[in-house]
Every structure is written in C-alpha cells, then in structure tokens.
Amino acid sequence: MTPLISIIIIVIAAAIGSFGALFIKKGSKHFTIKKPFNKDIVIGVLLYGISTLLFIPALKLGELSVLYPFVATGYIWIIMLSKKYLNESITLTKIISIALIIIGVSFIGFGS
Amino acid sequence: MESKYIAILLVILSTLFASFGQLFYKLGVDKLEFNLSMLTNYTLILGILLYIIAGVILIIALKYGELSAVYPIYATNYIWVSLLSLYILKEMMNYFKWLGVLFIVIGVGLLGVSKR
Secondary structure, eight states: OOOHHHHHHHHHHHHHHHHHHHHHHHHHTTOOSSSOOOHHHHHHHHHHHHHHHHHHHHHHHSOHHHHHHHHTHHHHHHHHHHHHHHOOOOOHHHHHHHHHHHHHHHHHHHTO | OHHHHHHHHHHHHHHHHHHHHHHHHHHHHHTOOSSGGGGGOHHHHHHHHHHHHHHHHHHHHHHHSOHHHHHHHTTHHHHHHHHHHHHTSOOOOOHHHHHHHHHHHHHHHHHHHSOO
C-alpha cells in the first residue's frame, strides 16, 4: 500500500526540485570555478537539497511503482518553468522526448 | 549549435559521476555506524564527493544548454544506475526495467539529435 501522504510529498518535492533547477540555470550564467557562489546558485542548491531531503523518506514510505511516475512530474514542471521564465522554446520534439522519458521512468518504477 | 553538443556531453558526464556517487553513497550508508567510524567512512565520503563533482559539471552544462533540454537528459542517470545495480550490486533486472531504460534511451537520444 502506498499512503497518499507519500504521493503528495513526492509531488511537492518534484516541484521544489524543478524550481531549484530553474534557479541553478539562472545562476549558471555567472558561475565560474573561481567564483562559484551567487544568489541564484545558492537558492537553487538549497531548493534542490530540500527536495532531496523530502524525496528520500517519501520513497521509502511507498511503492516505487506508484511513486516513480509522480517523480517524473518534475519534468513537466521543467517544461512549464523554462517556457515561462527562461523563454525557451518547447518544440514538439522536446515534448515527445520528455513523454518517452516519463514513460521510461514509470516502467522502471513498475519493475522496482 | 556547437555549444549544445558540449552541453549534452557535460550532462552525460555529470550523470556518470552522479550514478557512481549514488553507488558509493549507498554502499557507504550500508556500512554506516553512528560512531566515530562515520568520519572515516571513505566510501560514503567518496559518494558525496562524486555527487558534488556531478553538480558542478551540471552547472557548467547549464551554461551552454537550455534547461528544458538538459534536465530531461539527466534521465540518463537511470540507465547508469540500472547497469551499476546489475553488474556491481548484482541486483536483478526485469523486463519492466529494461523497457524503461529503452524508453529513456530513445527519449534522451531524440532530445540529443533535435535541433534545439
């Protein structure tokens, strides 16, 4: 049995992780080995850390076959966030690729 | 765009580090005891170090590539983790997992050869 709370936590964690990735992308512009820390990178890493801390216990609470597809919702967040905040173009190819990856991740979950 | 190929290469390199990091982290956690031996749990430390290196490489990859392309390519990590689990941890694979890996390979490959 997979408790509903674990699904909810996974969905939230996936969303937070995607926002973290967004900030890291913004901060990567000014990232250099000599000066690795800037505001966006720090916020991004923090958000990503929070999502990881949420993921690990939540994945233990439930079955991966149910939870992995919800982990994959992070990819959907990324599409929406990069279109809205980074003005990246979301081509049909990208959508198909991401759909395939979501299916793949879900199958890996079913097999776990 | 040339810079895009650099981004893809760097992402895949990052996933390689991340997957080994995950392996050593898992092996290290299995050996973990909550006493001073924690500080010399080199396996765990190595795992964390590999994760950090993976993160730095990913940030550099994002300098050159779009987030909506780079982030999905990170799914390559699942492929490495599956292979590592199979060959090093001797965990069982099954048809579902192989099918999942196949879908990810196709999805990542499609993203890799697309124009943007």
